Every structure is written in structure tokens, then in C-alpha cells.
Amino acid sequence: xxxxxxxxxxxxxxxxxxxxxxxxxxxxxxxxxxxxxxxxxxxxxxxxxxxxxxxxxxxxxxxxxxxxxxxxxxxxxxxxxxxxxxxxxxxxxxxxxxxxxxxxxxxxxxxxxxxxxxxxxxxxxxxxxxxxxxxxxxxxxxxxxxxxxxxxxxxxxxxxxxxxxxxxxxxxxxxxxxxxxxxxxxxxxxxxxxxxxxxxxxxxxxxxxxxxxxxxxxxxxxxxxxxxxxxxxxxxxxxxxxxxxxxxxxxxxxxxxxxxxxxxxxxxxxxxxxxxxxxxxxxxxxxxxxxxxxxxxxxxxxxxxxxxxxxxxxxxxxxxxxxxxxxxxxxxxxxxxxxxxxxxxxxxxxxxxxxxxxxxxxxxxxxxxxxxxxxxxxx
Amino acid sequence: xxxxxxxxxxxxxxxxxxxxxxxxxxxxxxxxxxxxxxxxxxxxxxxxxxxxxxxxxxxxxxxxxxxxxxxxxxxxxxxxxxxxxxxxxxxxxxxxxxxxxxxxxxxxxxxxxxxxxxxxxxxxxxxxxxxxxxxxxxxxxxxxxxxxxxxxxxxxxxxxxxxxxxxxxxxxxxxxxxxxxxxxxxxxxxxxxxxxxxxxxxxxxxxxxxxxxxxxxxxxxxxxxxxxxxxxxxxxxxxxxxxxxxxxxxxxxxxxxxxxxxxxxxxxxxxxxxxxxxxxxxxxxxxxxxxxxxxxxxxxxxxxxxxxxxxxxxxxxxxxxxxxxxxxxxxxxxxxxxxxxxxxxxxxxxxxxxxxxxxxxxxxxxxxxxxxxxxxxxx
Numbered sequence: 175x176x177x178x179x180x181x182x183x184x185x186x187x188x189x190x191x192x193x194x195x196x197x198x199x200x201x202x203x204x205x206x207x208x209x210x211x212x213x214x215x216x217x218x219x220x221x222x223x224x225x226x227x228x229x230x231x232x233x234x235x236x237x238x239x240x241x242x243x244x245x246x247x248x249x250x251x252x253x254x255x256x257x258x259x260x261x262x263x264x265x266x267x268x269x270x271x272x273x274x275x276x277x278x279x280x281x282x283x284x285x286x287x288x289x290x291x292x293x294x295x296x297x298x299x300x301x302x303x304x305x306x307x308x309x310x311x312x313x314x315x316x317x318x319x320x321x322x323x324x325x326x327x328x329x330x331x332x333x334x335x336x337x338x339x340x341x342x343x344x345x346x347x348x349x350x351x352x353x354x355x356x357x358x359x360x361x362x363x364x365x366x367x368x369x370x371x372x373x374x375x376x377x378x379x380x381x382x383x384x385x386x387x388x389x390x391x392x393x394x395x396x397x398x399x400x401x402x403x404x405x406x407x408x409x410x411x412x413x414x415x416x417x418x419x420x421x422x423x424x425x426x427x428x429x430x431x432x433x434x435x436x437x438x439x440x441x442x443x444x445x446x447x448x449x450x451x452x453x454x455x456x457x458x459x460x461x462x463x464x465x466x467x468x469x470x471x472x473x474x475x476x477x478x479x480x481x482x483x484x485x486x487x488x489x490x491x492x493x494x495x496x497x498x499x500x501x502x503x504x505x506x507x508x509x510x511x512x513x514x515x516x517x518x519x520x521x522x523x524x525x526x527x528x529x530x531x532x533x534x535x536x537x538x539x540x541x542x543x544x545x546x547x548x549x550x551x552x553x
Numbered sequence: 554x555x556x557x558x559x560x561x562x563x564x565x566x567x568x569x570x571x572x573x574x575x576x577x578x579x580x581x582x583x584x585x586x587x588x589x590x591x592x593x594x595x596x597x598x599x600x601x602x603x604x605x606x607x608x609x610x611x612x613x614x615x616x617x618x619x620x621x622x623x624x625x626x627x628x629x630x631x632x633x634x635x636x637x638x639x640x641x642x643x644x645x646x647x648x649x650x651x652x653x654x655x656x657x658x659x660x661x662x663x664x665x666x667x668x669x670x671x672x673x674x675x676x677x678x679x680x681x682x683x684x685x686x687x688x689x690x691x692x693x694x695x696x697x698x699x700x701x702x703x704x705x706x707x708x709x710x711x712x713x714x715x716x717x718x719x720x721x722x723x724x725x726x727x728x729x730x731x732x733x734x735x736x737x738x739x740x741x742x743x744x745x746x747x748x749x750x751x752x753x754x755x756x757x758x759x760x761x762x763x764x765x766x767x768x769x770x771x772x773x774x775x776x777x778x779x780x781x782x783x784x785x786x787x788x789x790x791x792x793x794x795x796x797x798x799x800x801x802x803x804x805x806x807x808x809x810x811x812x813x814x815x816x817x818x819x820x821x822x823x824x825x826x827x828x829x830x831x832x833x834x835x836x837x838x839x840x841x842x843x844x845x846x847x848x849x850x851x852x853x854x855x856x857x858x859x860x861x862x863x864x865x866x867x868x869x870x871x872x873x874x875x876x877x878x879x880x881x882x883x884x885x886x887x888x889x890x891x892x893x894x895x896x897x898x899x900x901x902x903x904x905x906x907x908x909x910x911x912x913x914x915x916x917x918x919x920x921x922x923x924x925x926x927x928x929x930x931x932x
Contacts, residue, residue, distance in 0.1 A: 254836075258865075261828055263826075276863075284829055284867040285865065287865075288862055446642060447663070450663055457633075483630060484655075484656075484668050485666050486663065488662050
């Protein structure tokens, strides 16, 4: 195996594939990066057994300056190889596999020889032959991930809650996550008719990596399912993730249908006030802030308190407020995550009682996005 | 005590004074920031007992928008106070000390009440009445610090080596640091005549903080000494550091006067090559790279090796090379620190033997800056 390639084009794909490679794997060969050179180009593969990423660098794209002198395959220690490639002196590099998997990497006057591994021992990627695919733009998919993944549980005690629950019914994609203290739900009407129904749970960690990889180029993302794997195809890159097994709890009944008090806020302004209040609540044993709403007198206030340090009180300015007087306490960190997910939107917060979950929705698009937070009992 | 101030102007000075405040101090009141309001303005003080920083925000500078309603003093928990000030909603803030050192901080509709401490219990800063001062520009002083502090020891076994040795003789300021494996020495001819002679050791940690504070504004720095303290005055800010006690070793005899092999390199190019070689040496038990120089055949090469990962070999291109053939091994990290301190200069490296220290000097300014590195015996 021998090829020459443009270093910048190579590094870009190397960075993508490396997202799947962990140095903490229990399968030693997975700390390596697999390279395969053939007629179509150079294929890079990385995997941590949960996530696998494979990308093809085309020979026929002149930007890649890829010339394959002889086909073949090798597995190289990923971290080192990437460090080496990034520090090479010239615009191009040549990689040449010699005897006993020894691999020579040259660029200008620098020449590295590193010990590779037999690519035949690298695990096979899952095969997904499903032809049904959902297609979304990268921006929409990234937003959907970022809005739901915040509510995913990071406790392994209930593994099923570490994933986001995706269902597809009647051309409507629904994504829900909950850690049992809060819930986030996003609906998307698919642009083109999809066949079949989905009901899968994708690990939050996989989705976070996928969202990072989508970047700002806004590429189309194609999503395909098999029994225990999902495959996202983005251009020439394939991103595989295992699915979580089990039944996701029924979350539809958790969302209240009515409210007794509601208020409309600018999400960014409310976020700043919660951030100030949490400066003090974070110093307290039970990280809680208190919100009081008095629609009759048009008064809304937020309170934070730490016995050691002091307290904070701030008058809020909801653009609208209706219903009964209310005093409610909650974890400000859940509130901050939820508020950030709305960006600069105007939101409506609806309450039923100081001990029942309350909801946040964008005022202009109530149907498709909802955040739910369970309050904290302080009396 | 009560005042109103522009938040941006306040934060700028708060950030400077906070450099001296550590949360890990054994004297609880030193986790606090001292504020004193009087006729001249607002004085902020922070200290960790080793370093103290005091700065005056003038009432008569309109940018500060400082209005002192009543004079007084208070000590406030530094980290919180700073977090609070940075998150306040409006351009100005009002601070009001009420009963029992309770302090109210208000800005717009946000109002914090935090517990302060009696400023009378805050330690007094050292008094330095020396009138003799050395003055340098901030850029020169920062360069001098950054060039020498790299060679300071971080081992407490020989505390004296954790400082930089400053001497002033005949209008010439000499700064030397060594951790016994390497040495860095910088000379500066003072622009104006200085009276007196100096011979002091300033902790490396203090100098690093001072260099960070100097920033890019290039202010003049005035340096004054007392028996066990040094005071740097930068505009309205005073930076105090304790001195290290003891006798610094005589380093002048360590620097060789002659050489048998020497070579001239572009510092940046050589740095890149050393960085590549160290990728492999870092994986080896004894982090060492090997340099071979063969002036007769105009050949220079650098080698790095790790039994587990592989090896690297790179031909170097010195612009000049004279003397005997040489093979020498050294710690690439010392070399990297030294090379970075030269910026983009052309440097001359001079060797005497594979076991004797070698020196690096800027080719254009050999007299005033020298880095010395002890090689590693590998045979």
C-alpha cells in the first residue's frame, strides 16, 4: 500500500473519523485508525464499538491530490498518526507500508517509521441494507439533537434514559428525552413522505458527536435503521451508532394539558436573571431558586440564597402574565439548559401548581417544541 | 461606604487585582478582595501573602463614572463578588455597605446582598520607601521575564532555584535562571543611569503573573526594592512580591567560552523539527532526541525513537556549520522552550563535547541573551 495525499484534505477527514476513536477502549486494535486504499480512493475508519465513522477520500477530486501507487490496507495508532500528520513540514505526505506492517510516512525531509497492525484483524462495521431513509438538512438535525440531548440522563442506573427516543408516525418525526427530572420534546414534519414507522432509542453520546460533526456546512443527513444500528450518511461520511435496547417509558402523559398561571418572557433576558440567581444557589446545599408570579399586581421576582454568602433578588419583566398567584422553586441549572435551547425566542411558561411540572414553549411555535421541568419541594 | 461605578472600568481592575488572590490560602481573609473608597477614588487590593496587587480607580477620570457617596472600606469574597459584577445587567453598579458588613450590590432590577468582612482585619501591605528605581518599558520587561522564567525550577527541593536572579552592576541589568539542567541569561543595558547595585532573587511565579498583567499596552514598569520585597509600579497599579532568601549559585562559570562545533539555524524551522522528533521521544522511557552534525559533509540530522511506536529521522538545513563532527542527545522539551524564546531569530548553537552543556544565542545579538542546555548521556 502506497499513496500520496494533500495534507490539509487528509487532516480534515482524519479529524472527523477520530471522533469515534477512544484511547480507553478494551479492544486494543480500536485505538487504531484503519486506512484502505483502492480504486475509488482512500477509506478511513474509526470506531469505539458504540460509534463507528467511515469516510471516503475520492481519488478523482483534484483538491485531495490523492495518488494511489499501490492498493492495500493498514491500521495505525490513531493519536500518534494524527499528531505526526499535523506536524509534517510540507503540503503533501507519502505513506508507504513496507514489511511487517511497518509504515513509512514522509513529507519533505522528515521521515517517520511507525509500527502498524494487520487490517484483517479490524472488526467489521455493521451492515445496514435498509433502503428506507429519512432525510433532513444538517441544520435542522443539529437543532433537534441540541434541543433534546440536554434532557438525556447521564446515570447508568436506567440506561434507557441515556438515549433520545425517536418515533416516526404519519410523516412526523418525534424526538423525546427525559432524565425523570425534566423532559424535552421536539416534533418535525418531514418534507418528503417517509415510508414505514420508527421506534428507536439512540444513545445521547452518539447524537452529541454527530451534532459536532455536522458543523456549519449544513449538509443533508440521511438516517437509516437496522435492527440494532442506525446509520447516518453525510456526503461521503457514514456515521454508525448502536441503538439502546428496551422500551422507552410513555412520556406523552407527563405533559400537562392545562395551566393555572402563565407568563411570557424573552428567553435570553430570563436566562441572564437565572444565571445571576444561580451564582448564590450554587453555594447552597440544595441548589434551588425561587420564582414568584403575581399576575394581578404585574409582579414577578426571582430569588437566590446561600446562607454562607448572601442572597439575590431581581424583579422580572414578563411581557404578559395571566392566572393565579404562584410561588415555585426549581433547579436553576435545568432552567438554564432549557432556556438556552430556545435561543433568542419569546417563550411561554405555564404552571399548574408549585409541585407539578411546568412547561416552556416558544410562543410562536407552541406545537413543535416543549421543555418540561419538575419543581423542587422546599416546604 | 457607598459608591456607583462603571462596570466595565471596574471589571478591568478587578481582573488585575484578582491575579494575586488564591482560593487556596491558609489565611481566610485573603480569599477576599479589599475595597477602600476615599477622596482620591476606589482602591482595590488582593494578596496571597507572596504577591500583593493594589490598584487605584480615580474619581476624577470620567471613564470610570465613579461617584463616592460615602467613604469607607470592606472585604468581600473575591470570586463571588467578581462573578456577580460580571453578570450584572446594567452598565453601572452601586455598592452600599450596610450594618454588620452586609453589602448590597445593585444594578438595574438585580439586587445582591452578600456578607462582607471587616477591612481592619486585612493584613497590611509591605512598606517600600526606597527611592531608587529602575524603569523599563513593559515590552522589554515582559520579554526579559518570558525569556528567563522558562529555566526556573519547579522543584521545591532547592527553593532558591524557583526564582530568577537579578543583578544590577554598572547600569547593566542581568537576569539569570537555572534549574540545574538548563540555564537562561538575559542582559539589558539600562536607558538611564541607575544608582546602587541590586542582587535579588524574585520568585518565578511572581514574574509570570507580572508578565501576564503587562499585557499589550506596553506601559512603563518601575522596579523598587526593600530588604525582602520588590515593588513593581505600572501606572496606578502596584505589584508587590516577596524575594527569595539565600545565595544564588554562581552561574557565570557554567557558560563555556569556546566551542568545537557550531551551527546556525532558523529558530522556528528547528523548533518544528524538534517538535516532530519529540512526538516519538515522548513515548519513550527516556525522553531524548539525538542530533548529528557533520560539517565536513554539510549534513545535519535529528532522530527520535520509541521502541513501541516507531522512529523519526529528519535532515536539517543549517545556514552555516563549522568544526568537528558531533553526535549529541538532549531532552527535546528543554530545546523547545529555549527555541521558542528566540521567536523568529536566526540562532547559533555551539557545542564542545557530547557531555558538556551547549549554548544557543541569537546570531545578531550574541552578547545579551544566552540559553544553555545540558545534554543527556545515552552511552
